[in-house]
Amino acid sequence: MADITLQGKTIIPGEARGRALVSHESLSFWGGYDWKTGEIIDRRHMLSGFIAKDKILAVPFTRGSSTTTAVLLEAIRARTAPAAIITTGTDFFFALASVVADELYTSPLPLIALAEGNFAQLKTDDEIQITNHGTVILFR
Amino acid sequence: MLTLSARDHDMLHGEFGPATKMAISIVARMAEVAGAKELLDITGAHIDSTVYIGEAGLEFAERLANLGAKVSVPTTLNVSGLDEHHWQEWAVPSDWARQAYRQMAAYQSMGTLPTWTCAPYQTEMRPSFGQQIAWGESNAIVFANSVLGARTERYPDLFDICCAITGRVPAIGLHLTENRAGQLLFRLVDVSEQLQQSDDFYPVLGNLIGKVSLDKIPVIDGITIRPAEDQLKAFGAGAASSGGVAMFHMIGITPEAPTLEEAFHGNAPTEAVAITMNSLREARRELTHTDSNQLHMVVLGSPHFSLAEFKRLAPMLKGKRKHPDVKFLVTSSRAMTQLAQKAGFLESLEAFGAQITVDTCILTSPMLPAEIQNLMTNSAKFAYYAPGLLGKKIAFGSLEDCINSAVAGEIIRDETLWLT
Numbered sequence: 268m269a270d271i272t273l274q275g276k277t278i279i280p281g282e283a284r285g286r287a288l289v290s291h292e293s294l295s296f297w298g299g300y301d302w303k304t305g306e307i308i309d310r311r312h313m314l315s316g317f318i319a320k321d322k323i324l325a326v327p328f329t330r331g332s333s334t335t336t337a338v339l340l341e342a343i344r345a346r347t348a349p350a351a352i353i354t355t356g357t358d359f360f361f362a363l364a365s366v367v368a369d370e371l372y373t374s375p376l377p378l379i380a381l382a383e384g385n386f387a388q389l390k391t392d393d394e395i396q397i398t399n400h401g402t403v404i405l406f407r
Numbered sequence: 408m409l410t411l412s413a414r415d416h417d418m419l420h421g422e423f424g425p426a427t428k429m430a431i432s433i434v435a436r437m438a439e440v441a442g443a444k445e446l447l448d449i450t451g452a453h454i455d456s457t458v459y460i461g462e463a464g465l466e467f468a469e470r471l472a473n474l475g476a477k478v479s480v481p482t483t484l485n486v487s488g489l490d491e492h493h494w495q496e497w498a499v500p501s502d503w504a505r506q507a508y509r510q511m512a513a514y515q516s517m518g519t520l521p522t523w524t525c526a527p528y529q530t531e532m533r534p535s536f537g538q539q540i541a542w543g544e545s546n547a548i549v550f551a552n553s554v555l556g557a558r559t560e561r562y563p564d565l566f567d568i569c570c571a572i573t574g575r576v577p578a579i580g581l582h583l584t585e586n587r588a589g590q591l592l593f594r595l596v597d598v599s600e601q602l603q604q605s606d607d608f609y610p611v612l613g614n615l616i617g618k619v620s621l622d623k624i625p626v627i628d629g630i631t632i633r634p635a636e637d638q639l640k641a642f643g644a645g646a647a648s649s650g651g652v653a654m655f656h657m658i659g660i661t662p663e664a665p666t667l668e669e670a671f672h673g674n675a676p677t678e679a680v681a682i683t684m685n686s687l688r689e690a691r692r693e694l695t696h697t698d699s700n701q702l703h704m705v706v707l708g709s710p711h712f713s714l715a716e717f718k719r720l721a722p723m724l725k726g727k728r729k730h731p732d733v734k735f736l737v738t739s740s741r742a743m744t745q746l747a748q749k750a751g752f753l754e755s756l757e758a759f760g761a762q763i764t765v766d767t768c769i770l771t772s773p774m775l776p777a778e779i780q781n782l783m784t785n786s787a788k789f790a791y792y793a794p795g796l797l798g799k800k801i802a803f804g805s806l807e808d809c810i811n812s813a814v815a816g817e818i819i820r821d822e823t824l825w826l827t
Contacts, residue, residue, distance in 0.1 A: 278440060293621060293651070298770075298795035302461065308795045310696075328622065330651045336563035337460045344463035360563045362440045366433055367565050371467060 281377025455543025613645020
């Protein structure tokens with residue numbers, strides 16, 4: 268199979284490469300992400316039990332609690348965060364965690380938004396690379 | 408393209424001190440991310456960042472505090488990680504308490520009001536119709552926008568304090584009239600007025616509507632009674648948990664929705680999602696995560712108990728005593744608890760064997776001992792988050808179910824209203 272290159276919109280620039288963890292369901296990090304381990308712990312979520320640490324996490328957007336940002340910031344500091352996050356639109360909560368991580372630790376988390384049709388092509392366990400310019404490459 | 412005011416530039420250049428410089432640079436970067444054209448003035452803020460999550464959040468708070476941060480608008484504080492005076496009665500580890508206390512102190516040093524409540528709309532800082540504010544805490548956000556007609560975006564932790572320090576927010580989302588129109592219409596079908604009046608109807612409806620609406624603005628038509636403020640609070644908290652609902656309209660009830668046309672700003676849809684007894688029963692079932700009737704603890708007050716709720720609870724407990732093996736906890740704010748005390752509502756709670764915790768929430772504090780495994784609540788928000796956050800089993804019921812279960816020592820629920 269040929270590699271697939273998708274062009275997205277850079278929300279917070281950065282480079283990352285890793286295995287994908289993909290869900291079409293939104294996710295709240297508060298009550299949904301254990302920052303001590305990187306495990307997804309929302310027991311109603313389809314990714315429940317998966318470890319997102321160092322993965323390229325793809326979820327359409329965040330849901331529910333406004334504490335999602337704080338949990339993601341803890342994960343960035345504890346090095347249990349995903350390597351990058353792909354969404355379907357500009358997610359303010361994820362972006363803020365990344366901007367604050369840049370202020371505090373000069374380690375922003377790369378964020379990219381893909382159009383829904385492109386997002387739908389992502390599959391869990393895809394090897395994915397993302398670039399500073401918002402390009403997402405799926406190695407297949 | 409973001410255009411900043413001369414004063415914004417002064418803040419960015421450090422003329423208002425290093426803390427304001429850090430705060431405005433975060434506000435301006437996020438305004439760009441969100442595609443804002445300018446920043447707006449606010450006249451109030453509510454800070455959710457007070458909840459101690461871990462070292463990073465504490466480092467952020469102490470960095471700002473050490474740089475001399477002061478808020479520039481009246482600012483209330485959300486729940487903290489501990490009840491300052493009673494945490495030792497619970498299982499809170501003392502090193503955790505120390506960190507949580509440092510975070511409380513950092514935010515208090517910024518000239519904020521130490522309200523320590525997730526229901527700031529129950530304080531004297533309740534915003535007025537049309538007021539521009541920056542609020543954190545999902546249940547408070549949805550209440551402010553929908554029930555009060557104040558204007559806030561869904562502000563996350565860490566950002567709310569930057570807005571409070573600078574007095575500025577990105578001109579986006581629900582701050583702007585054109586983004587406050589309803590987006591999705593729901594209509595009640597054959598839901599009895601008796602059920603509409605019952606307190607367990609609203610959290611269930613919230614859970615259902617949040618799940619379908621996600622981050623859209625739902626419009627609910629067909630409610631034929633006038634819900635009490637606490638019922639709207641329970642509804643919003645549920646909808647903001649199962650979905651990302653930051654605002655809703657209820658036709659004839661909430662202030663920006665006197666009619667269907669006005670709720671949709673003139674573009675009312677012709678089709679509606681039907682809210683039937685079947686869909687409500689399913690949404691109610693989802694809030695219970697246990698097959699057993701074992702009960703260790705009843706938890707009320709998520710969001711924080713209001714004076715009206717204390718008033719309603721007190722006579723329901725009169726002459727009763729909880730089962731010795733069951734704890735019965737009410738979480739509220741200092742202010743509400745003091746008012747309830749003065750009004751004489753707490754005597755029957757004490758006689759019943761109830762405990763009251765202020766300043767915090769069992770979702771944000773490691774206060775529950777390990778042997779407490781099976782909980783019961785009347786809150787959809789609590790039922791939604793408890794399994795993931797606390798790893799506990801939870802059953803949902805009405806206030807009356809919760810009291811009857813605490814007396815019996817096992818989960819019992821009256822299904823009558825939900826059967827027909």
